[in-house]
Amino acid sequence: MPDPANLSWPKETKYISKSTHRVDAAQKLTGKARYSSDIQAEGWLYGMILRSKWPAAKITNINLEKALQIPGIKAAILIKGNERTVRYYGDEIAAVAGTTKIACLDALKAIEVTAEPLPYVVHEDEAKKPDAPKVWDDAPNLSKPKVTEKGEVDKAFSECATVVEGFYTTQVQLHHPMETHGNTVSWTDEGLTAYASTQGITSVKDGFAGSLQLEQSKVRVITEYMGGGFGAKFGSGVEGKAAAELSKAAKAPVRLMLTRFDQGLAVGNRPSSFQKIKLGASADGTLLAYQLDAYGTAGIGGGGSSEGGGGGANFPAPYIYQIPNTRVSQATVAINAGSARAFRAPGNPPASFGMESIMDDLAVKMGMDPLELRVKNDPNPVRQKEYEVGGKRVGWKEKYKKPGSSPGVIKTGIGCASGSWGGGGSKKTQGEAQINPDGSVEIRMGVQDLGTGTRTVLAVVAAEVFGLKPEQITVKVGDTNYPPGPGSGGSTTCASISPTALDTCTNALNELQKQTGVADARGENWFAACKKLGVTPLVVQGKFQDGLSSRGAGGVQFAEVEVDTETGRVTVKKMTCIHDCGLIMNTLTLESQIYGGTIMGMGYALYEERVMDKLSGALLNPNFETYKLTGLSDMPEFDIVLINMPERGVIGIGEPSVIPSASAIANAVANALGVRINSLPITPAKVLAALGKIPAPVS
Amino acid sequence: MNESEPAKIGPFSRRTFLKSLGTTAVATAAVQAQTMAAELEKVNAEKTIGPGTVPVTLKVNGEMLKLQLEPRVTLLDALRNYSSLTGSKEGCDRGTCGACTVMINDVPVYSCMKLAIEAQGQAITTVEGLAKNGKLTKVQQAFLNRDALMCGYCTPGFVMSVTALLRKNPHPTADDVRHACSGNLCRCGTYPRIMEAAFEASGVAKVAINKTEVIPYA
Numbered sequence: 005m006p007d008p009a010n011l012s013w014p015k016e017t018k019y020i021s022k023s024t025h026r027v028d029a030a031q032k033l034t035g036k037a038r039y040s041s042d043i044q045a046e047g048w049l050y051g052m053i054l055r056s057k058w059p060a061a062k063i064t065n066i067n068l069e070k071a072l073q074i075p076g077i078k079a080a081i082l083i084k085g086n087e088r089t090v091r092y093y094g095d096e097i098a099a100v101a102g103t104t105k106i107a108c109l110d111a112l113k114a115i116e117v118t119a120e121p122l123p124y125v126v127h128e129d130e131a132k133k134p135d136a137p138k139v140w141d142d143a144p145n146l147s148k149p150k151v152t153e154k155g156e157v158d159k160a161f162s163e164c165a166t167v168v169e170g171f172y173t174t175q176v177q178l179h180h181p182m183e184t185h186g187n188t189v190s191w192t193d194e195g196l197t198a199y200a201s202t203q204g205i206t207s208v209k210d211g212f213a214g215s216l217q218l219e220q221s222k223v224r225v226i227t228e229y230m231g232g233g234f235g236a237k238f239g240s241g242v243e244g245k246a247a248a249e250l251s252k253a254a255k256a257p258v259r260l261m262l263t264r265f266d267q268g269l270a271v272g273n274r275p276s277s278f279q280k281i282k283l284g285a286s287a288d289g290t291l292l293a294y295q296l297d298a299y300g301t302a303g304i305g306g307g308g309s310s311e312g313g314g315g316g317a318n319f320p321a322p323y324i325y326q327i328p329n330t331r332v333s334q335a336t337v338a339i340n341a342g343s344a345r346a347f348r349a350p351g352n353p354p355a356s357f358g359m360e361s362i363m364d365d366l367a368v369k370m371g372m373d374p375l376e377l378r379v380k381n382d383p384n385p386v387r388q389k390e391y392e393v394g395g396k397r398v399g400w401k402e403k404y405k406k407p408g409s410s411p412g413v414i415k416t417g418i419g420c421a422s423g424s425w426g427g428g429g430s431k432k433t434q435g436e437a438q439i440n441p442d443g444s445v446e447i448r449m450g451v452q453d454l455g456t457g458t459r460t461v462l463a464v465v466a467a468e469v470f471g472l473k474p475e476q477i478t479v480k481v482g483d484t485n486y487p488p489g490p491g492s493g494g495s496t497t498c499a500s501i502s503p504t505a506l507d508t509c510t511n512a513l514n515e516l517q518k519q520t521g522v523a524d525a526r527g528e529n530w531f532a533a534c535k536k537l538g539v540t541p542l543v544v545q546g547k548f549q550d551g552l553s554s555r556g557a558g559g560v561q562f563a564e565v566e567v568d569t570e571t572g573r574v575t576v577k578k579m580t581c582i583h584d585c586g587l588i589m590n591t592l593t594l595e596s597q598i599y600g601g602t603i604m605g606m607g608y609a610l611y612e613e614r615v616m617d618k619l620s621g622a623l624l625n626p627n628f629e630t631y632k633l634t635g636l637s638d639m640p641e642f643d644i645v646l647i648n649m650p651e652r653g654v655i656g657i658g659e660p661s662v663i664p665s666a667s668a669i670a671n672a673v674a675n676a677l678g679v680r681i682n683s684l685p686i687t688p689a690k691v692l693a694a695l696g697k698i699p700a701p702v703s
Numbered sequence: 704m705n706e707s708e709p710a711k712i713g714p715f716s717r718r719t720f721l722k723s724l725g726t727t728a729v730a731t732a733a734v735q736a737q738t739m740a741a742e743l744e745k746v747n748a749e750k751t752i753g754p755g756t757v758p759v760t761l762k763v764n765g766e767m768l769k770l771q772l773e774p775r776v777t778l779l780d781a782l783r784n785y786s787s788l789t790g791s792k793e794g795c796d797r798g799t800c801g802a803c804t805v806m807i808n809d810v811p812v813y814s815c816m817k818l819a820i821e822a823q824g825q826a827i828t829t830v831e832g833l834a835k836n837g838k839l840t841k842v843q844q845a846f847l848n849r850d851a852l853m854c855g856y857c858t859p860g861f862v863m864s865v866t867a868l869l870r871k872n873p874h875p876t877a878d879d880v881r882h883a884c885s886g887n888l889c890r891c892g893t894y895p896r897i898m899e900a901a902f903e904a905s906g907v908a909k910v911a912i913n914k915t916e917v918i919p920y921a
């Protein structure tokens with residue numbers, strides 16, 4: 005029997021590190037799973053938001069009268085007051101609640117807004133200019149740079165055998181979870197209950213209590229099922245507060261989910277980056293010096309007077325590799341566009357794109373194998389193993405050819421890139437197990453399942469400890485009435501909940517055995533032991549324990565591509581993904597995470613980009629017909645290798661899998677063509693321009 | 704995505720009326736223009752429905768759903784917001800994501816792009832109508848086995864698209880699956896496993912396009 009004072013993961017396992025089917029799959033496959041957008045509370049109303057059609061304007065009056073006269077409309081509210089400045093196309097102005105969606109649509113049209121348009125700027129390079137319209141009245145668009153320096157950079161560059169310079173840019177990427185942001189909120193004198201589409205029920209509870217000045221004990225947040233977040237769904241949000249106020253005004257529950265259009269405008273994105281990099285190495289390929297000058301935009305959320313500018317547009321630099329002499333300068337520029345938010349591995353994909361691109365450019369200039377250059381300069385022992393395993397699996401030695409040497413119209417290329425992510429578990433996580441006299445088991449934790457398989461991991465741990473099957477465990481998550489769990493971000497969920505579940509279930513088993521006098525209640529003895537509880541269920545708590553999880557996961561990915569030099573189209577033929585995340589909890593759902601991250605990275609590489617219109621200040625492509633996501637027919641062949649390292653404990657995988665994909669694809673394209681496309685996404689137009697077949701596209 | 708011809712509303716559709724006018728009235732167009740306009744107005748007046756609500760009966764999963772709807776309400780809106788059938792999801796409400804896919808007479812249709820009144824008199828199947836007595840269909844079971852779902856928000860749409868494909872074409876090729884799912888998006892990235900699930904459900908033995916492997920560090 006496990007010793008509660010000195011917990012460790014079992015060596016021999018039935019479920020941990022094996023493949024268990026998602027315990028909630030049937031619910032999702034039959035339409036029974038209730039997402040936050042599916043909630044039909046008694047007497048519920050539909051809610052919608054009116055947004056600014058001006059990129060910048062002084063609002064002088066908002067008249068809700070006519071909207072309130074539309075049949076079915078029960079409430080209309082101002083979002084940030086009557087007189088105010090809106091600073092981007094999509095800024096929230098007012099909200100309505102009514103008995104039907106069509107009534108709400110009519111009401112939004114009936115709201116009269118008087119405004120004086122203001123000058124605006126939606127493009128990074130224009131916003132940087134001293135005479136550009138100011139996004140914020142009292143702060144510059146371009147922040148002071150944040151500068152860090154290590155070693156003797158100039159001296160080191162002068163001693164390098166090879167120095168390369170490059171300019172690499174990445175786009176603004178939109179999260180676009182399939183379920184948009186939103187809530188069903190009921191706010192009465194008794195308190196507030198929100199069914200939220202969120203990654204953090206606890207932070208949403210905190211958000212509602214704070215923004216509405218409610219006692220936290222009066223707020224309950226529930227997320228039975230939610231349709232993806234990718235970093236953008238942590239707060240109660242403007243839309244949550246609006247739903248609450250509408251609910252109070254209309255005296256009815258309000259379901260306010262954003263439209264897809266809203267989703268593109270207002271609830272987060274990955275900041276852009278413009279990276280001027282200089283990298284130098286000695287004759288044997290040892291990196292000696294690195295210099296970065298970068299800026300990017302976080303929309304209205306960055307820029308200003310602070311160093312670096314905040315808003316999430318800065319990124320780790322230099323990325324991954326060991327370089328003794330570095331000078332890094334990063335700034336943020338504000339533009340009239342929606343604010344950035346955390347997006348799966350914030351900062352890392354742009355960091356990886358710049359670094360991995362210039363690594364390949366350096367290798368090419370030196371006539372060195374880019375994989376060897378990585379092996380030489382990557383200090384991480386696990387990634388060393390991943391280079392070795394991956395290199396063999398893809399047949400790197402045979403496949404890597406001199407850039408541009410592939411014959412014919414359709415050229416092939418191969419590329420490699422790596423990623424690294426911290427993660428780690430939250431020490432504040434708590435859990436609860438209820439063992440019922442009939443032998444049924446409930447595990448309760450105030451965490452939420454984003455689709456990563458959180459419920460399934462909890463069932464796996466409980467089944468392992470109790471000697472039961474995962475499907476015999478009822479997992480209850482997504483309710484702030486349960487013991488507090490972590491927010492699901494930063495790849496910390498699995499590393500938080502698994503140790504907590506082990507502790508909770510071990511305590512419960514010990515208590516069961518103590519109370520019933522059964523020496524070993526596990527497995528076949530389970531039901532007989534539970535019966536001895538009489539009529540009273542056993543409820544036992546547990547908490548996070550150190551030593552069962554850790555941080556620091558990595559991965560190396562290899563991309564093989566075909567580039568059609570006549571159409572400019574890039575086809576990813578194969579992705580080889582070698583990843584580690586410590587002790588694997590559930591192989592099946594872990595593999596799904598790697599697929600998911602890599603596929604999202606493919607979109608970042610080739611398709612996705614928020615396009616702002618300089619002439620109108622509007623976002624041109626908030627919808628899927630113009631904002632292109634990777635589809636099923638874009639799928640390459642995959643080879644996924646997971647390195648199991650039980651000795652390290654549990655580490656999350658959500659973020660590491662998305663980091664290197666775009667960089668690996670970009671390197672493969674450069675290898676195919678012999679010229680680098682230095683800007684994501686790699687569109688056919690950019691490919692043809694790089695080949696000199698058409699003029700460079702204007703951004 | 705194919706759609707069947709929209710159902711006729713009333714005794715004859717506007718198009719057939721205009722067609723019949725076209726063949727007989729051309730020669731004396733000038734003389735008859737006025738009569739024609741009057742006639743057209745009359746026919747249109749007869750068929751004008753809305754803007755208020757009208758009774759709409761939908762046959763969903765074999766059961767009759769009697770609703771009172773404005774004519775401009777979409778089938779998706781009717782299912783999700785006027786009845787308790789929230790299995791079909793709204794991802795975009797403009798025909799670009801496929802989360803709302805249902806089957807109408809076995810043909811996959813974006814329910815957000817069809818008015819509820821147009822869907823009357825046809826057999827509508829939503830994701831709730833597939834599993835009988837709690838037993839998953841082959842397609843659903845294959846999705847479960849292959850972990851072809853993550854957050855699950857796109858899943859009902861994919862399940863409908865794959866189900867419709869296999870009803871029409873029990874032994875699809877990879878290209879058939881790609882084509883059938885070309886109108887569905889998944890942000891979580893379940894595509895490789897949806898492909899595998901489609902093959903498993905169709906009984907095609909070898910489905911491993913992709914390799915996955917766990918190796919030790921040491």
Ligand code: FES
Nearest residue numbers: 795796799801815
């Ligand atoms: S909701 Fe119908 S296609 Fe997106």
Ligand code: FES
Nearest residue numbers: 853854889890891
């Ligand atoms: S499973 Fe989340 S969108 Fe497809």
